Amino acid sequence: MPIANSLPAEQLTKVHQPDMLKPLIDPVISTLINKFPGTLDDLVKQHGSPLNLVWPHAFELNTQALLAVLKRYNVPYAIFYGAKANKSQSMLGAAANSGIGVDVSSIHELQAALRAGTPAAKICATGPAKTAVFHQALVSAGSLICVDSLEEFDHLQSTVEARRPLTKARVLLRYRPKSSPQSRFGMNAQDLLDSLQRLTRSTDVFHFEGFHFHLGGYGFESRAQALREVTGFVEAAREMGLSPQMIDIGGGLPIRYVEPQTYARFLQHDNQPSHYHNQKVPDAYYPYGAELTAPQWLTLLLEAEHSPGLSISNYLKLQNITLALEPGRSLVDQAAISLFRVTRTKQLADNKTVIFVEGSSFSACETWFASEYLVDPILISSHAPPHTPTQAYIAGHSCLDDDVISHRLINFSTAPQPGDLLIYVNTAGYQMDLLENEFHRHPLPRRLTATCCTEGNYAFSPDY
Numbered sequence: 001m002p003i004a005n006s007l008p009a010e011q012l013t014k015v016h017q018p019d020m021l022k023p024l025i026d027p028v029i030s031t032l033i034n035k036f037p038g039t040l041d042d043l044v045k046q047h048g049s050p051l052n053l054v055w056p057h058a059f060e061l062n063t064q065a066l067l068a069v070l071k072r073y074n075v076p077y078a079i080f081y082g083a084k085a086n087k088s089q090s091m092l093g094a095a096a097n098s099g100i101g102v103d104v105s106s107i108h109e110l111q112a113a114l115r116a117g118t119p120a121a122k123i124c125a126t127g128p129a130k131t132a133v134f135h136q137a138l139v140s141a142g143s144l145i146c147v148d149s150l151e152e153f154d155h156l157q158s159t160v161e162a163r164r165p166l167t168k169a170r171v172l173l174r175y176r177p178k179s180s181p182q183s184r185f186g187m188n189a190q191d192l193l194d195s196l197q198r199l200t201r202s203t204d205v206f207h208f209e210g211f212h213f214h215l216g217g218y219g220f221e222s223r224a225q226a227l228r229e230v231t232g233f234v235e236a237a238r239e240m241g242l243s244p245q246m247i248d249i250g251g252g253l254p255i256r257y258v259e260p261q262t263y264a265r266f267l268q269h270d271n272q273p274s275h276y277h278n279q280k281v282p283d284a285y286y287p288y289g290a291e292l293t294a295p296q297w298l299t300l301l302l303e304a305e306h307s308p309g310l311s312i313s314n315y316l317k318l319q320n321i322t323l324a325l326e327p328g329r330s331l332v333d334q335a336a337i338s339l340f341r342v343t344r345t346k347q348l349a350d351n352k353t354v355i356f357v358e359g360s361s362f363s364a365c366e367t368w369f370a371s372e373y374l375v376d377p378i379l380i381s382s383h384a385p386p387h388t389p390t391q392a393y394i395a396g397h398s399c400l401d402d403d404v405i406s407h408r409l410i411n412f413s414t415a416p417q418p419g420d421l422l423i424y425v426n427t428a429g430y431q432m433d434l435l436e437n438e439f440h441r442h443p444l445p446r447r448l449t450a451t452c453c454t455e456g457n458y459a460f461s462p463d464y
């Protein structure tokens with residue numbers, strides 16, 4: 001149902017909600033879209049298309065929800081926000097405001113996290129590609145370093161030994177869980193035991209703090225199993241006289257983008273080749289209708305069995321082990337929307353319609369899934385369009401055939417017109433500007449930090 005803007009000067013601006021994969025929307029953002037669509041129009045006129053609005057309040061709410069679970073179970077905990085999920089500085093600011101740490105994978109992310117106000121001691125470095133300068137910066141800052149391999153162990157050791165005065169490196173050892181034997185990340189049991197032996201001989205170089213792993217996929221069960229595996233190494237380390245205090249289980253907590261029933265219905269009835277302009281259903285998608293929210297996922301992990309009669313939460317308390325998490329995507333749930341201005345629509349052969357927008361397939365994509373961001377966009381029309389229902393796919397502004405944002409044919413209750421806006425909601429988790437480039441010399445899209453105090457009272461400032 002279209003909702004008229006309350007401002008008389010903008011009465012022609014109408015919001016058209018999609019009917020298929022309708023996005024779940026944070027209430028503050030929903031109010032902006034549905035009651036003040038003219039504001040979005042003005043922002044795009046001022047800052048260009050595509051335009052990304054990032055919302056720190058959503059990040060803070062997500063963090064509070066996870067913290068509430070950890071506190072309820074009374075386990076020792078640490079959260080490191082996976083900064084890779086989004087390039088926004090205000091997301092890092094929200095992490096600092098929430099008092100959590102940051103997981104960084106480059107010297108640039110490290111510097112950005114420090115600039116945002118995160119204490120160096122609350123920063124944890126992951127990823128297998130730590131350069132010499134990155135290692136040096138981490139050691140001198142006193143941040144935690146997840147050692148990915150024996151080779152990296154050696155490199156870090158020589159980095160520390162070359163420094164004067166000598167500062168110990170704080171380390172976690174990255175384990176490669178049995179469920180991913182082919183992964184290039186982390187160490188197998190033998191290398192992990194080797195690393196522990198080396199640590200016993202290098203107590204002047206390393207401060208050993210525990211273990212780390214990160215798995216693909218979004219199940220809590222695989223993390224529970226990997227955690228159980230790691231606890232064997234906790235015992236082995238203690239027998240060697242070391243004192244592990246932390247198990248860091250990485251990220252992979254889910255986001256629910258659409259209602260699970262909506263998503264199930266879509267998969268069952270509306271995801272055939274004929275629903276795509278290119279007649280091709282992508283091989284893999286993010287699970288947009290996640291059965292579990294991130295707090296439910298964490299609850300189930302804590303309640304999962306560690307050993308007969310002992311839950312994971314009780315194991316952590318009993319052994320005084322800190323559970324560390326590195327959520328990326330799930331902490332930026334609802335924390336951005338991406339706006340695209342329609343350039344024109346065009347009628348193609350076979351009665352197909354394409355909508356061209358100012359933006360590209362890199363401006364809203366599902367970075368890690370070789371498929372598109374599946375959620376339907378919302379249409380904001382600023383004209384009095386004829387009520388002609390239209391089905392169309394959405395293409396970007398480059399001359400490449402593959403520059404398509406939505407291959408899936410989207411149903412519009414009224415045909416989009418040049419100058420209208422399409423809004424993709426909930427794009428902060430890897431989808432918005434991670435892969436942006438300046439193809440055709442289009443400038444990089446602007447990112448604005450959006451805040452709201454009272455209804456309708458929104459403020460927008462550049463996000464650096």
Ligand SMILES: Cc1ncc(COP(=O)(O)O)c(C=O)c1O
Nearest residue numbers: 082126214251252326327328329
């Ligand atoms: C080591 C590590 N930690 C955390 C994350 C964040 O994962 P997610 O965004 O799925 O929570 C990743 C993602 O690749 C990662 O590689």
